[in-house]
Structure formats: structure tokens, C-alpha cells
Amino acid sequence: MLLLRLVALAATLNATAAVAFDCSRPLTLALHEHGLLYSSQTGAGIDKDIADELTRRSGCKITISVLPRARIWQLIESGALDFSLSGIRNDERDRYAAFAWYFSNKYYLLVRKDVQVKQLADFEDNPALQLGAIRSFRYGPSANRLVDKLHAGQRVTYASALEPLYQALASKRIHGMIIEPFDYSQVETMSIRDLTTIIETNDPPIPHGLIMSKKSLSIAEQEKWRSLIKGMRDDGTVLAIFEKYFKPELANAMVNFYLSW
Numbered sequence: 001m002l003l004l005r006l007v008a009l010a011a012t013l014n015a016t017a018a019v020a021f022d023c024s025r026p027l028t029l030a031l032h033e034h035g036l037l038y039s040s041q042t043g044a045g046i047d048k049d050i051a052d053e054l055t056r057r058s059g060c061k062i063t064i065s066v067l068p069r070a071r072i073w074q075l076i077e078s079g080a081l082d083f084s085l086s087g088i089r090n091d092e093r094d095r096y097a098a099f100a101w102y103f104s105n106k107y108y109l110l111v112r113k114d115v116q117v118k119q120l121a122d123f124e125d126n127p128a129l130q131l132g133a134i135r136s137f138r139y140g141p142s143a144n145r146l147v148d149k150l151h152a153g154q155r156v157t158y159a160s161a162l163e164p165l166y167q168a169l170a171s172k173r174i175h176g177m178i179i180e181p182f183d184y185s186q187v188e189t190m191s192i193r194d195l196t197t198i199i200e201t202n203d204p205p206i207p208h209g210l211i212m213s214k215k216s217l218s219i220a221e222q223e224k225w226r227s228l229i230k231g232m233r234d235d236g237t238v239l240a241i242f243e244k245y246f247k248p249e250l251a252n253a254m255v256n257f258y259l260s261w
Contacts, residue, residue, distance in 0.1 A: 019224050023060035029083040030067045030075070033161050035182035036245045037086050040066055046182070047085040049241045050102065050232075054083075054210075057228055068160045070136035072211075073097075079215030083225075087211035090138055098222045100229035101209035102238050104257040107139040109146075109199040110187065111176035112169065120146055120201060123176055131156050132165035132177035140203025143178050166192055181250065205257060 031038040031047050038045035048064075055062045062083070067075070075081035077096040089099055111117045115129060123129050124146055131150050135158045138144055150156050157174050159165050162183060168174040170192050179187070179198075187193055210229050212222050232238045233255065242251035 019227065021058045021060050021224055022218075022221055023058065026061045026063050027082045028063050028065070028080075029054075029085070030065050030072045030081055031085065032067060032069045032072060034069075034086070035162065035180075035184075035186050037182050038066070046241055046245055049244070050085055050210075050238070053232060053237060053241075054225075054228065057232075058225075068136075069134060070160070073136050076211055076213045077215070079213050082213055082216050084211040086208045088138055088206050088208055096214050098212040098214055098217075098226075099207075099209040100212070100222075100226040101207040102229050102233055103209075103242065103254045104205040104207045105180050105182075105254050106205050107143045107178050107180050107201050107203060109143070109176050109201060110169070110179045110183075110192075110196050111199055112172070112195055113197050114195070115175045117176065117199060119199060123199075124149060127153070127155070129155070129175040130173070132168055132174040133158055134162065134165070135160055137178070139178050140201055140206050142201045142203045146201075147178070162186065166190055170195065181246065181254070205254075207257070 029051055031045070031051065033040060036045055037047045051062065051064055072081065072084045073093070076084060086103075087093075087097070087099060089097070109117075109120060109123065111123065115123075115126070117123045117126075117129070120142060123131070131147065133147055133156050139147070147156060157165075157168060159168075165174065165177050166186070169177060170190075178201075187196070210225060212225060214222070217225070239251060239255045242255050245251075246254070
């Protein structure tokens with residue numbers, strides 16, 4: 001298996017070397033704080049590893065910053081930011097952003113045990129329950145529908161990061177929040193672990209990927225970056241990165257999903 005990975009990596013690097021990326025100006029990429037995707041406390045995470053590999057393979061200078069997710073989408077739309085990572089699409093974002101998928105995962109409802117919620121409908125039907133969410137985050141169809149309906153009923157508390165939501169959950173200012181596998185490690189090490197349980201949303205896994213600004217990057221350049229990401233999946237690099245943070249079974253399920261390019 002290791003030999004096959006090395007052969008695939010060599011082939012991918014040769015193919016990448018033959019692609020001439022437009023490195024005539026410094027490119028910009030923003031990370032956002034989100035569990036195992038990136039933590040400013042450690043300076044590490046899956047998306048930081050992906051960003052470093054993009055820089056290495058393309059040969060371009062990429063300036064990396066850390067911004068709130070809502071601000072990232074604004075800058076991508078305006079063309080003031082070239083890239084971000086772990087983004088998901090919707091019809092509105094398709095107007096101004098292109099994507100290159102590198103993993104797929106499901107969303108779950110993290111809910112307090114004392115509110116007796118067994119499924120999403122239980123949460124939705126109880127007007128006393130408040131949901132926590134991060135501004136500008138979107139999820140799977142069922143989770144999005146829940147967030148949108150509760151937002152219309154003024155039952156959503158928003159934050160710019162996960163930490164304030166965990167605190168609100170512990171203090172009962174909110175009663176649930178949408179999470180994904182990147183958040184499990186934080187939940188396991190916090191006081192809310194014994195107070196909460198995880199509920200299925202029954203949504204299918206949602207593809208996440210490199211976000212590219214259509215305003216700042218030409219279609220031809222978007223295709224080059226999309227091919228670079230595909231090469232990283234094909235040669236096992238993305239899987240190796242995910243295996244640093246997850247057990248092999250979960251890493252494999254998240255990275256090796258069917259994708260029509």
C-alpha cells in the first residue's frame with residue numbers, strides 16, 4: 001500500500017509540475033477557526049495542512065490569514081480573497097464561488113440530554129428550545145431547514161465561533177447546536193460532554209472543498225486548482241492528512257467518497 005501511494009504521489013507531482021499556475025501575484029487564502037479544521041491556539045489543523053500542500057505543489061506564494069466565516073464569504077464574493085477551505089455549495093454561493101471537493105461528512109444535532117429530544121422534529125416542535133449556530137454556516141438539507149425555520153421564529157442564537165456556543169449550551173442559554181466530526185474532540189474534552197447527546201439529522205454526507213473566487217480567478221485557473229486537489233486525493237495525500245486527526249475508518253469514509261468531476 002505504501003509503495004502504491006509513493007508511485008501515485010510521484011505521478012501526481014510530475015503532473016502538477018507540468019501545470020503552469022499563475023503565480024504572478026501573491027495569492028490569498030483564509031482559514032476559519034473550527035475544531036480540527038484549524039485552531040489558532042495550536043496553529044494546526046486539517047485545512048492548514050491542505051493549505052501548506054497547495055502552496056508546495058503550486059509553487060505560488062499564498063498568504064494565509066484567519067477570518068470569521070461570514071467575512072470569508074464576503075471577500076470571496078468581492079474578489080478580495082482568492083481561496084478558503086472546507087466550503088460547501090448552495091445556489092447563492094454558486095454565483096461567485098467555484099469548488100474543488102476533497103472530503104465529505106455528515107452533520108449532527110448536539111443537544112442537551114435534559115430537554116428530552118430524540119429527533120430533529122422534537123427540537124423543532126418545542127418553542128422553548130433555542131438553537132445555536134455560526135453565522136454564514138450552512139449544513140445538509142434537514143439541518144438547514146431546521147435552522148431556517150427556527151431563525152424565522154427568533155429561536156437561533158448566532159456566534160462567530162464554536163466556543164461561545166459550547167458555553168451557551170453549558171449554561172442553558174441554548175439547548176442544541178449543529179456539529180460535525182471535526183468538533184467531536186472539543187466536545188469530548190469539555191464539561192458539556194456529560195450534558196449532551198448526538199442526534200442524527202438523517203442528511204446524506206455533504207461534499208466540502210477548496211473555495212475559489214470566480215471574480216479573482218479565471219475559469220482556466222480554477223480548473224488547474226481543481227486538478228491539483230484531485231491529484232491530492234488520487235495519490236493518498238488528503239487521506240494521509242485526515243488520518244493524522246481521525247481514526248483510519250472515519251478518515252477513509254470522509255475522503256474516499258464518490259465524486260463526479
